[in-house]
Amino acid sequence: MAERRVRAWDRVPEDMPGGVPRDLPGGVELYHLRPDGGILLADREGRRELGPEREFLRFIDDGQFAHYLVGDAATSPERPSNATVKLGVVGPRSAFTPHAHGGEHFVLSLGHAACGLYDEGRARVVDVPLVPGMLIRIPEMMPHSFANRADVPLTILAANTGYGIDHEDYAITAAEAERRAEAPAGSPGGGTALAGALTDHRALAAALRDIERAQRVRGIAATTVRERLAARLRRMASALEVSR
Incomplete structure (x- = not known):
């Protein structure tokens, strides 16, 4: 079971900014609310991406x-x-x-x-x-x-x-x-x-x-050119904070 958890962890495409400590206390959860709308959850068991198909x-x-x-x-x-x-x-x-x-x-x-x-x-x-x-x-x-x-x-x-x-x-x-x-x-x-x-x-x-x-x-208002540029820069900044 532990081996499968590690492999599922490694399949997640993006890490947490700053990395995830491997000695998180039980019950502690870290959430990364990514600028692309994705949500990454890390806890003592590993990390996974939350999505509509589970936990929603x-x-x-x-x-x-x-x-x-x-x-x-x-x-x-x-x-x-x-x-x-x-x-x-x-x-x-x-x-x-x-x-x-x-x-x-x-x-x-x-x-x-x-x-x-x-x-x-x-x-x-x-x-x-x-x-x-x-x-x-x-x-x-x-x-x-x-x-x-x-x-x-x-x-x-x-x-x-x-x-x-x-x-x-x-x-x-x-x-x-x-x-x-x-x-x-x-x-x-x-x-x-x-x-x-x-x-x-x-x-x-x-x-x-x-x-x-x-x-x-x-209708639904569109984002402005300035907002789209800011969103792109925000995604770039988030990528720079992720440990490789």
Whole structure:
């Protein structure tokens, strides 16, 4: 078994910057979030590349993936871990279905992304471009959608307070908000208190539909020439840091 682990380790195409100590204590994990969107994990047993075929869960939409660091998909107010923290991989030139979370949401972008947000006070959709190293906080129940502007996979670090992917209030889409708006008050999922406050599901659905329309009309913004050059330089810098 140990021999097979060493061989699997050697098949990984890229090492960790600075190398991996061979005397890592048990339970310690090192992650390299590469500029090309790949994720390399090293621990006492060796190193391997994380990918959709293992150790990843579906992340809201088909083609998007998540790997939990804190909490799990079943986290909820009834089964709390205080927050969930997970690595997400967003497919090239793709966006999540617009949704709202029952808890507040933090996203650290490690690539060129964009976040479409519904500004209730101004009744319009606002697009916020993100570059590597930018973190955005989204309040609970704010309609939004996260997009990858680049043509390579995008890695994000996402933290949600109180909810895992399996919870019904983790990501409420326009279709779900419309269903809840039509449900009789007091029935499961109909007219209920959400995240400590009463939610107008009809208004929530309308806001989410506005983001959907904006996505259809505007499409996903492209990276600029300057951003593409910066991404190339970032990949070169990462390669220089890898031990050969």
